[in-house]
């Protein structure tokens with residue numbers, strides 16, 4: 276039943292959602308060395324292990340996919356395939372995020388990287404009833420200058436495929452101030468702002484992402500449950516939470532699905548949305564993620580409709596796209 280319902284996804288990393296077989300195909304085509312050409316072995320490497328104990332451990336799964344994401348053709352193909360997979364479970368709209376500077380190892384420019392990914396989107400949009408936009412990620416492990424570079428290089432694609440800026444990667448306490456200049460610049464140029472925060476560190480990071488970086492959406496935000504000021508700022512300003520329960524169980528941000536605040540936040544009137552984070556690394560899709568949440572919290576038809584409409588309102592898409600999306604429910 277859930278598979279057939281219309282869906283929207285606002286938080287999905289391209290490099291965490293590469294088909295394992297595609298990793299093998301591209302490695303062969305482009306003569307890239309990878310540890311094995313056997314599908315089960317590749318799956319073992321890119322999917323999160325059962326005993327993953329932290330976000331840092333989880334993030335090690337991204338090294339291999341990124342090795343085969345260094346050419347125009349591979350970026351186009353991987354993007355197309357992600358949207359093909361998404362459309363097969365009736366996603367109508369997706370915001371795909373990636374960190375451009377992870378794809379420059381063989382000399383591609385940031386422009387070429389973004390163009391190739393947009394080509395993949397266009398191809399999928401022509402073939403399937405799905406639309407997509409891009410969120411550019413700045414890695415917190417890189418420098419402020421790197422983040423500014425991404426903002427500058429992505430500027431010419433604004434509202435031509437690119438809609439927003441994000442900070443991602445391992446989370447330390449107090450990261451917001453370090454990247455203020457880059458995010459301020461992005462906002463000035465017209466990027467929308469979403470920030471990973473309160474995932475592997477405290478809710479204070481969410482407070483700072485909203486106050487210092489003016490984030491409109493927060494990736495995860497689990498930590499606000501322990502920091503009243505952060506909770507209140509999110510609630511009172513209608514800040515959208517892009518929640519990803521399975522990823523949070525895997526990185527030990529929460530101890531179990533039952534412990535996940537998704538439904539509690541929803542019932543308290545927070546703007547929550549449900550997302551996969553990483554389809555391959557976390558070994559899920561949005562249908563299975565709704566099933567996971569439903570089996571613990573029993574999502575009613577009305578809940579589903581409300582969640583869908585919050586997702587529509589929270590997209591960084593234009594008004595025509597939002598109107599198109601509202602008509603599916």
Ligand SMILES: O=c1[nH]cnc2c1ncn2[C@H]1C[C@H](O)[C@@H](CO)O1
Pocket residue numbers: 288289290291330334337372373374377412443444445471474522552553
């Ligand atoms: O859940 C996450 N939190 C922080 N960073 C993440 C998460 N999932 C993926 N990333 C990182 C690893 C990727 O290489 C990068 C760009 O997509 O973003």
Ligand SMILES: [Zn+2]
Pocket residue numbers: 286288443471494552
């Ligand atoms: Zn994420």
